[in-house]
Amino acid sequence: MGCAISGLAAKAEFGERNTGDDAAAPAAAAYLREDQIQMIKESWKVIRDDIAKVGIIMFVRLFETHPECKDVFFLFRDVEDLERLRSSRELRAHGLRVMSFIEKSVARLDQLERLDALALELGKSHYHYNAPPKYYSVRT
Template identity: 75%
Template sequence: MGCAISGLGLTPRQVTESRGEEEHLTEEQIDMIKVSWKVIQEDIAKVGIIMFVRLFETHPECKDVFFLFRDVEDLERLRTSKELRAHGLRVMSFIEKSVARLDQLERLDMLAVELGKSHYRYNAPPKYYGYVGTEFICAVRPILKEKWTPELEKAWKTLFQYITRLMRQGYLEEEGTKRTHALVPTKERPDKKNTAL
């Protein structure tokens, strides 16, 4: 069950860190993503399941991040898992929110950074984020059929690279905050009870 792009172009190491060097979505790419999303939405649950089953097939180490799926070896059982369906829908909901915010990048930035922060709390490191974009693209290509073009693929890749970079930023910010907090002796930490003036 291979995909020609599996592992290509979306790993966080390959995403540039500097805002000045990163690739931005053009208006045409944003329009292409929005139009294709309308078709993808019709099979949103199916895409979420396919995406995660493929993720666990191609990168079995990713299962370690998911407590509920860590010990599941039977991929057929995963396909029918209510928990996997629910998680797939949450991820697809995030993608939907991202597409809706393509014209409001500040809001998209905040959304992706917050998601990265929450992934720190879930102990889901950035090295896995890019895989999701790759598997999403592999899952939606057959759904879009002849509507799938190299230009559309490039647009989705660019969006996922952008989101991945911001999620990584959020993860690292949260990690830094937790490390700093851990270094401050308990006596010096602000006591929430005694902060009133």
């Protein structure tokens, strides 16, 4: 997975034993201890209460800090006024879809096969949307 916590660094940080077969390393969630998974799930409950609002905040912040990313989203690429984006129904809908994906991922942190299948489906859909690979790092 192209997750920021994958690879050897995650093994060191989350206490996973090195199996010697890093090319076939399982999903990053395999590196999380049960107490860490529970902490993530408990933290998510706070975000879930305002899931649509958090989705908007996340995208507006992304576009503020990395304006070049806005070009990937044809609905938003010509919108210069970030205040207008904050009230956009389209951005709200997309933010909600992204946050819903995160919610499903959090729910599957202890079900690695289902988490991998979910990530694969997301990758397939973004491939069909012609999402530029330069925005995704690949780590094994």
